Amino acid sequence: MSQTAHSQALRVVAIGGGTGLSTLLRGLKRFVSPPPGAPTPQDSRCKDAPCVIHDLSAIVTVTDDGGSSGRLRDELNMLPPGDVRNCLVALSEDEHLLSRLFQHRFQHGDLGGHSFGNLFLAALTEISGDFAQAVQTSSQILATRGRIYPSTTVNARLSAIMDDGSIVRGETNITQSKRSISELLLEPSNAAPMPEALEAIEQADLITIGPGSLYTSLITNLLVRGIPEAMASTNATRVYACNLMTQANESLGLSASQHIEKIFNHAHGRIFDYALINTAPILPATLEQYAREGQTPIEADLERIRALGVEPIVGNFVHEGNVLRHNYDNVAEVVLAIGQRGRIA
Structure with a gap:
């Protein structure tokens, strides 16, 4: 993944919210070039090779x-x-x-x-x-x-049309509802993004979205006017990091391809090229813990993902502790390798 010159390093934009985005950022920051003259951070991966990331931006749900x-x-x-x-x-x-x-x-x-x-x-x-x-x-x-x-500086709030036609307002109420979400909405619907965020997307070499709660961490950013359009028109390589488990009140029963379909439907188009899908086994005790909330590993229906025009990248992306998290080192290395291939191409 190393580059031969600093000027060839990637401009990376990570989009999301919640613990998923911050987890990914922990992995990505280790590859960020320090400012000229600054010492290399202790946790950097750049001690023995040039840094891969020249510029890192995060676009965060609010x-x-x-x-x-x-x-x-x-x-x-x-x-x-x-x-x-x-x-x-x-x-x-x-x-x-x-x-x-x-x-x-x-x-x-x-x-x-x-x-x-x-x-x-x-x-x-x-x-x-x-x-x-x-x-x-x-x-x-x-x-x-x-x-x-x-993602926006407008004091915007979420509402959702549920599977029974009812409307639930407010993120907390949406996540606590026992109904499935059919469509997520932003109020006001014309909430504008920060110009700097759009500029970062426009100039990016690599854009990641996820991991994170399907609706309240990921799709909410795509409801901000201009962001999905910028992602659709960028020349950057675009990578989606799929969650490890389905999530109560947001994605129970949804496969990986169905997660992608929900995102594309709200963004009104295909906004990423690759999807990171975990295929490594999860410990039985951990599965039992999550099963109490009805949560299961997300099905890796790879052919359906390819039918959507997205190339699945499978591997072991799991870190098991008190709760399941993505292994941010593995995820960062894989998405950056994809970004580097796209830059060379």
Whole structure:
């Protein structure tokens, strides 16, 4: 994957939200070139070969309305900071310390339930008067190895048409509904993206979407006017990282190809070329744990994926701990290898 010159390295854009995006960013940041004259970070993969990523940007969903993020959104009339906070931690130089600090959640009093990182972003938003500027200032303070853009700076909220025709409003209510989602909507429907986010997509060599909750982490970004159009028209190599398991209230019973179909339907077109699909076995004890919530491994129906014009890339992308996560090292290496092949082609 190494490049012979810094100028040939990739411009990478990662789109998503929740823990899925921050997990992927942890893997990608290890391949980011340090600024000229700066020391190579200890966790970098660039010690023995040129870095693969010249520029890394994350486009993050901002439709959460629950927990600390929802409270700050309602009380301070600001965008929800939670997903952005996770990305700041993932891309920071000193992730261990900042993870403990930014993820610290107060237990008592009026601050009970709030995380320090959310309050940090809320304070900077009040100081600057602009959430996007607060995110950029936070990135500078934390020396992140990439830029972070909210998918929109409009105070937008989700609604969903369910399989029985009913309409549920608000992300929290949608994820708690017992009905299946037929269509996800953004209110207002004309919410505009940040120009910088569209520029990053336009200039990218490699774009990733996922992993993450099908509707509330991935599709929500594609409802922002201009983002799916930019993804459809870009010359970048586009890769979807499919989830490991189906998810209650979002994707129970859906195969990998059905995940892709839902994304394409909401984006009104094919917006990626490859799909990373896990085919490695998962421990029986872990499967039993997830089965209690009706969750199962996502079926790798490879021929149906190919019929959609998408090339499946299969492999072992699992990290098993207290909860299932993608192995961010494996995922980062594979998507970057795909990006490099696309650049050469």
